[in-house]
Amino acid sequence: xxxxxxxxxxxxxxxxxxxxxxxxxxxxxxxxxxxxxxxxxxxxxxxxxxxxxxxxxxxxxxxxxxxxxxxxxxxxxxxxxxxxxxxxxxxxxxxxxxxxxxxxxxxxxxxxxxxxxxxxxxxxxxxxxxxxxxxxxxxxxxxxxxxxxxxxxxxxxxxxxxxxxxxxxxxxxxxxxxxxxxxxxxxxxxxxxxxxxxxxxxxxxxxxxxxxxxxxxxxxxxxxxxxxxxxxxxxxxxxxxxxxxxxxxxxxxxxxxxxxxxxxxxxxxxxxxxxxxxxxxxxxxxxxxxxxxxxxxxxxxxxxxxxxxxxxxxxxxxxxxxxxxxxxxxxxxxxxxxxxxxxxxxxxxxxxxxxxxxxxxxxxxxxxxxxxxxxxxxxxxxxxxxxxxxxxxxxxxxxxxxxxxxxxxxxxxxxxxxxxxxxxxxxxxxxxxxxxxxxxxxxxxxxxxxxxxxxxxxxxxxxxxxxxxxxxxxxxxxxxxxxxxxxxxxxxxxxxxxxxxxxxxxxxxxxxxxxxxxxxxxxxxxxxxxxxxxxxxxxxxxxxxxxxxxxxxxxxxxxxxxxxxxxxxxxxxxxxxxxxxxxxxxxxxxxxxxxxxxxxxxxxxxxxxxxxxxxxxxxxxxxxxxxxxxxxxxxxxxxxxxxxxxxxxxxxxxxxxxxxxxxxxxxxxxxxxxxxxxxxxxxxxxxxxxxxxxxxxxxxxxxxxxxxxxxxxxxxxxxxxxxxxxxxxxxxxxxxxxxxxxxxxx
Numbered sequence: 001x002x003x004x005x006x007x008x009x010x011x012x013x014x015x016x017x018x019x020x021x022x023x024x025x026x027x028x029x030x031x032x033x034x035x036x037x038x039x040x041x042x043x044x045x046x047x048x049x050x051x052x053x054x055x056x057x058x059x060x061x062x063x064x065x066x067x068x069x070x071x072x073x074x075x076x077x078x079x080x081x082x083x084x085x086x087x088x089x090x091x092x093x094x095x096x097x098x099x100x101x102x103x104x105x106x107x108x109x110x111x112x113x114x115x116x117x118x119x120x121x122x123x124x125x126x127x128x129x130x131x132x133x134x135x136x137x138x139x140x141x142x143x144x145x146x147x148x149x150x151x152x153x154x155x156x157x158x159x160x161x162x163x164x165x166x167x168x169x170x171x172x173x174x175x176x177x178x179x180x181x182x183x184x185x186x187x188x189x190x191x192x193x194x195x196x197x198x199x200x201x202x203x204x205x206x207x208x209x210x211x212x213x214x215x216x217x218x219x220x221x222x223x224x225x226x227x228x229x230x231x232x233x234x235x236x237x238x239x240x241x242x243x244x245x246x247x248x249x250x251x252x253x254x255x256x257x258x259x260x261x262x263x264x265x266x267x268x269x270x271x272x273x274x275x276x277x278x279x280x281x282x283x284x285x286x287x288x289x290x291x292x293x294x295x296x297x298x299x300x301x302x303x304x305x306x307x308x309x310x311x312x313x314x315x316x317x318x319x320x321x322x323x324x325x326x327x328x329x330x331x332x333x334x335x336x337x338x339x340x341x342x343x344x345x346x347x348x349x350x351x352x353x354x355x356x357x358x359x360x361x362x363x364x365x366x367x368x369x370x371x372x373x374x375x376x377x378x379x380x381x382x383x384x385x386x387x388x389x390x391x392x393x394x395x396x397x398x399x400x401x402x403x404x405x406x407x408x409x410x411x412x413x414x415x416x417x418x419x420x421x422x423x424x425x426x427x428x429x430x431x432x433x434x435x436x437x438x439x440x441x442x443x444x445x446x447x448x449x450x451x452x453x454x455x456x457x458x459x460x461x462x463x464x465x466x467x468x469x470x471x472x473x474x475x476x477x478x479x480x481x482x483x484x485x486x487x488x489x490x491x492x493x494x495x496x497x498x499x500x501x502x503x504x505x506x507x508x509x510x511x512x513x514x515x516x517x518x519x520x521x522x523x524x525x526x527x528x529x530x531x532x533x534x535x536x537x538x539x540x541x542x543x544x545x546x547x548x549x550x551x552x553x554x555x556x557x558x559x560x561x562x563x564x565x566x567x568x569x570x571x572x573x574x575x576x577x578x579x580x581x582x583x584x585x586x587x588x589x590x591x592x593x594x595x596x597x598x599x600x601x602x603x604x605x606x607x608x609x610x611x612x613x614x615x616x617x618x619x620x621x622x623x624x625x626x627x628x629x630x631x632x633x634x635x636x637x638x639x640x641x642x643x644x645x646x647x648x649x650x651x652x653x654x655x656x657x658x659x660x661x662x663x664x665x666x667x668x669x670x671x672x673x674x675x676x677x678x679x680x681x682x683x684x685x686x687x688x689x690x691x692x693x694x695x696x697x698x699x700x701x702x703x704x705x706x707x708x709x710x711x712x713x714x715x716x717x718x719x720x721x722x723x724x725x726x727x728x729x730x731x732x733x734x735x736x737x738x739x740x741x742x743x744x745x746x
Contacts, residue, residue, distance in 0.1 A: 022491065024552040026730045034486045036159060036465045038717045039479055044448035046113045051453070051469060054107075059125045061108075061116075061133075064265075066453060066469050074116075075133060078283040083131075083140045086504045117143075131197055161222035162277055164191065167200065176202045176216075177277060178225065189280050191216070191227060192273055192288050198233040198259065205230045205270050209650040210302040211353040219306040224332065225275040226304050226313060229290075232268045240689055244719050245622075258691050261649045264658040271303050274332060291315065291335045297326050300650070305355045312338065316352040322654045327366070327383075341383030344368060348580040349654045352593040357399065359406055365389065367396060369573045376409065376426070390426050390433070395570055397421065403451035408472070410436075410451055412443075414570055419497055419509055419541045422452065425472060436472060442591060455479075461495055461544045491516040493554035495546070502593050506566060506575060509539040510594055511523050511546055513560040518603075525557040525608035525744040526598055530624070532587045533616025534576065534655065538562050549733050556737070557745075561598055565590030581665040583644060583655055584623045591624060595631060608744045610634040611703065614723065614735060615693060616641065618684075619671070622701075625682065626674035634743035636736045638685040639722050642671040675701060676708040683713040683739045685732065687720035713739070 028034055041061075042056040049066045052074065060076035074712065108118045116133040130143040166174045176191040192201060202215035205228045218226040237625040238260035243253045261267045272291045293301060298317030305314040310332060315378040317326045327342040344350050359366040363380035367374055374396050376389035390396060400423070402409050408425040416422060423437045423445045437443040441460030448454065456468040456476075465482040494514045499507040515524060529550055531538055539562055544551055550560045563570075565587045567579040579586050599606045611632050613621040618640025625635045644652050644666055645659045659666050686698040688702060698714070704713045715735065717724050724732045 012337070016134045023555050024490070024548060026549070026733055027727070029548055030730065036486065037480060038465075039467055041107045042446070042467070042479075043108065043110060044453050044455075046448070047111050047450055048113060049453060049471065051455075052108075052116070053334065063135075066397045066471060066475065074135065074576060075138070080131070080140070102246050132654065146360070150426060156480050162225065163216060164202070164216065165224070174202070176632075178277065178280070180222075180277065182279065189284070189286050190546045191225065191275055191286070192229065193286055194229065194273075194288075198231065198235075200230040200232060201227065203228070203230070205268070206300050207648050207650045209613045209654075210300065210316075210351065210619065213303060217304050217306065220308050221310055223276070223278050223310055224306070225277065226291075226306065227273050227275060228301075228304075229271045229273055230268050230393070231270075234266050235259040235261045235268050236265060238694060240691065240694075243688070260694060263645055263647055263649055263652040263656065264660055265649070267299065269295075269299070272301055272304060273312070274313070274335065289335050291330050292337060293328075293330075294337070297328060297340075298324065302352050303327075303355045306332070308358050314341075314356060318350065318352060320649075320653070322349045323347065323353050327352075327356075339383065342366060342379070343372060346577075351654070354399065357402055357403070357409070365399075365402070365409065367399070369395075372573045374573075376411075378428070389428065393572065395572065397570060400445060400447050403472075408451070410447060410472070412445065416440075416569060417506070417541070419539055421540070423456070436470065436474075440541060441578065442540055448681075454642070460541050461497060461543060461545065463542045491555070492551060493560070494518060495544070495551075497541060497545075500563075500593050500597055502566070502590050503531075506571075506590075508566075508590055508593060509564050510597075511539045511560075511562045513546060513551065513554040515554050515557045519604050522603060523605040523608075524557060524603055525610070526561060526604050526739075527553055527740060527744070528561045528563075528591075528595070528609065528611045529617070530562075530591060530611060530613040530620045531615070531617040531720060532565045532567060532591065532613075532620045534567055534579075534621070535569055536616075537564055539564045549736075552733075553737065553740075556741075558740075559598075559604060561594060563591060563594040579655055580655060581662050582668065583665070584669045586621065587620060588623050588627060591620065592628065595624075595628070608633055608746065610636070610740045610744050611638045612740075613666050614638040614640075618693075619669075622671045622675075623669075625680055626677045629677045629679040632680045634681050634740050636683040636685070636739055638724070638732075639687060639690055639693045640671070640684065640697060640701075641693055642701045644669055646694065646696055646731060648692075672700060672704045675704050675710055675712075678705075678710050678712075679710075681713065681739070681743050683715065683735070685715045685717065685724075685735070687722055687724065688716045689721045692722040715724065 025142060039059055042051060044051050050063050052061055052063045055062045058076060061074045062071050064071035064072050064439055108116045112136045113118050118131045120131045132141045132143055157197035162178060162180050165174055166176050166595065177188045178191050179188045179486050188360050195201065204215060205211045206212055216225050218225055237257040239255045239257055241253060242256050243250055269701055272293065273288050274291065276287040293315065296379060298319040300318040301315050302318060313330045313332050315328055317328060324345045326340050328340050329338040330336065331338055354367040364379050366377045366379055368377055373393060376396060377392055378386040378389055380386055394412055396411050398412040400410040400412065406428065408427055410423065410425050412421055413424050414420050415424065417440060420440055422435050422440045423443055425434045427437060437456055439458065441458055441463060444457040446455040451472060453471050456470055458466040464485050465566040467480040468478050470476040493516055497509065497511050499509050502508055539545065546560060546562055554560045566575055567587050569576060598604050609632055611621050611624055615639065621635055621637035622640050622642060625632050641647055644656050656662055656665055684698050684701065686695050689694055701710060702714055720728065
C-alpha cells in the first residue's frame with residue numbers, strides 16, 4: 001500500500017502536464033510534451049562553493065560559484081566526441097551521445113574536487129567504462145569497468161571500490177556477481193552460493209516495509225557487503241492468471257505462482273549475510289558468513305547499518321506482533337551478537353524506519369516517536385541515552401545528515417505548517433533550531449557532502465517550480481524559475497487548501513479545486529478523491545498537489561475535494577496510530593466531516609456527488625459507499641482491499657493484528673457483507689497481475705454482489721499489477737471520467 005502511494009506521488013511530481021487544447025491533454029502527459037524546465041545534472045563540487053550543470057544550449061558542462069555568481073565552461077561535448085574519435089557531434093542525442101553501440105551519459109558524479117566521472121560504453125566495444133575528466137589538467141581518460149557482454153543498464157549497484165551486477169544463468173534465476181576496479185573480469189565472484197528454490201537474493205525483503213529498498217549494503221570502506229537472504233519456501237503459493245505475454249496473447253492461459261504471506265499465515269524467513277570482499281578476492285572464491293540473528297529477538301530484520309570502522313553490524317529486529325523492536329549490535333567478523341542497545345515497545349505498533357547516524361566518538365543518533373512525534377535522540381556507544389535532540393509537536397520527516405564538524409544536524413520537517421516541508425538545522429550542543437528555507441511551500445533538498453550547500457527544488461500551490469542554490473550560512477541564489485509556466489495558456493480551476501475540525505478537535509487538511517469561470521450562483525457536481533491510508537499525505541502545499549487527472553476533471557466542471565483523515569502521515573503518532581485494529585472506522589468518520597461540509601455549500605449539488613480512490617483509497621471508497629449509501633451518486637475504485645485477511649502480513653498485521661487476535665476488527669472492516677447496502681453505480685477496476693492487493697479481493701466482492709443481486713461494473717487490466725501505468729493509464733482515466741459523467745453530469 002505504501003509502495004503504491006509513493007509511486008503515484010512520484011508519478012504526478014514528474015508528469016504534471018497539459019495539452020494544446022482547452023482541456024488537459026492526458027495523452028500529452030506520457031509524451032513528454034509538457035515537462036517543466038529544469039537544470040540537468042546539478043552537482044556540488046566537493047569542499048567548494050561551486051556547482052556544475054549541463055547547459056543544453058551550448059552542449060557543455062558549466063561550473064558556477066555560489067559565492068561570487070560567476071560561471072565558466074569546463075568542457076563541451078564536442079571535446080568528448082573528439083576524444084572518442086567522432087567529429088560530428090550533431091549525430092548524437094540530446095541526453096547522451098550514441099553511435100555504433102556506444103554512449104556517454106550527460107550526467108556525472110564527483111569522485112573528488114578535481115575529478116568528474118561519467119558512465120559510458122566505449123564505442124564499438126562491449127565492455128563499459130567510466131570517462132573521467134580532470135578539472136586541473138583539463139584532460140579526459142578512461143577507467144575500465146570490465147563487465148563483458150553486460151550492458152551498463154544491467155548493472156545493479158556500485159560503490160567506490162566494488163560493484164555488483166546481475167545476469168541470468170542458463171535462462172534460470174538471476175545470479176549476482178561481485179567485482180572491483182582492480183581485478184580482471186575473470187575474477188568475478190558470486191555474491192553468495194547458498195541458494196536454492198524459493199531463495200531470494202539481491203532484493204528487498206519483508207515486502208519492502210520499514211524502509212527496506214535494497215537487497216544489499218556496502219560497508220563504508222568497501223571491505224564487506226551485507227546482503228539479505230530470504231527463504232520463501234514455507235510461504236503458500238498464490239496464483240496469478242496469465243492470459244497475455246510480452247508479444248501478445250498466450251496460446252493457452254497459465255498460472256504464475258507468487259509467494260504471498262497473508263495475514264495470520266506463515267511468513268518467510270530472512271537472514272543477513274556478510275560477503276568478505278578482501279578474502280574473496282584473495283582466495284578467488286566467495287567467502288561469506290551469516291550474522292547469528294535469533295528469531296526470538298524479532299523475525300523482521302530492518303535498518304541494516306555498518307559501523308564506520310567496519311567492526312560491527314547493527315540490525316533493528318521487530319517481532320511478528322510489530323509492537324517490540326530491538327536495536328542489536330553484532331560483531332562483523334564473527335557474526336555474534338554483542339549487545340541490545342535500544343528496545344522500544346508500543347501498545348499499538350512500533351515502526352523502525354531509520355538507520356543510525358554515527359558520531360566520531362562512537363556515539364550515535366536515533367529516531368523515535370516515543371514522545372508522540374518522530375524526533376532525534378543522542379545515545380552513547382553502549383546504548384545509554386544522553387538526551388533528546390529535537391522536541392515539539394512536529395515531526396522530523398527525513399534526516400539529511402550531520403556536518404563533518406558534528407555541529408549541526410540537517411533534516412526536513414513541517415514544523416511551521418503541516419502542509420509545508422522545510423529544511424531545518426539543529427545545533428547538537430544547544431538544541432537551537434534554524435529554518436534554512438522559510439518560504440511557505442514544499443522544499444525538496446539535495447545537500448553537498450560537507451553539508452555546507454544545498455539545491456532547493458521549491459514548489460507551492462501557485463508556484464510550479466523554482467530551483468535555488470543555497471548555503472547553510474544563509475546565502476541563496478535562484479537558478480531557475482519555471483517561467484513561463486507550461487500551463488500559462490490554459491484556464492485552470494482555482495485551487496485552495498484549508499482545514500476542518502473533526503469531533504476529536506483535530507485539524508483535517510483539505511484541498512478544493514473550483515472549476516474555471518466558477519459561478520457561485522450555480523450548482524456543481526462534486527468528485528471526492530480519497531486515499532486516507534498510512535504513509536500518505538495528499539494535501540500538501542505543492543503545485544497541482546491533486547495531480548493532473550483531478551485538475552482535468554475540474555476543467556470539465558467538477559468541484560474536486562481531497563481530505564487527509566486520521567491515519568495519514570506527518571501529524572504525530574496519535575493521529576496516525578489511532579486507526580489501529582479498526583481500519584476504515586475513524587478514517588471514514590473524518591471523511592464524513594468533509595462530506596458534510598461540502599453538502600453545506602450552496603454551490604455543491606448534493607445529489608451529484610461522486611467518489612474515487614485506488615488501493616487503500618479503493619477500500620475507503622467501498623467503505624464510504626456501503627456505510628453512507630445515501631450520499632453518493634457514483635463511485636469508482638481500483639485495486640481495493642475488501643477483506644484484510646487477504647492482505648500481506650507486514651503491512652496488514654501492523655494495523656490490524658492477526659485475524660485470530662482481532663476477529664471483530666476484521667469483520668467490521670470487511671466490505672463483502674456490506675455490499676448489499678450499495679445504492680449508487682459502482683465501477684471496480686483491478687490489475688490481473690496485482691501482487692500487492694491480489695485480485696481475489698475484487699472477485700469475491702463480485703461473487704457476493706451476485707448473491708445479493710447488486711449490480712457492479714467491473715474492468716480487469718490483464719497485464720497490469722497494482723496500478724495501471726504508462727499510456728494505458730490514459731484509458732483508465734477516460735474510463736473513470738466517462739463513468740462519472742454518465743451519472744453526475746446533467
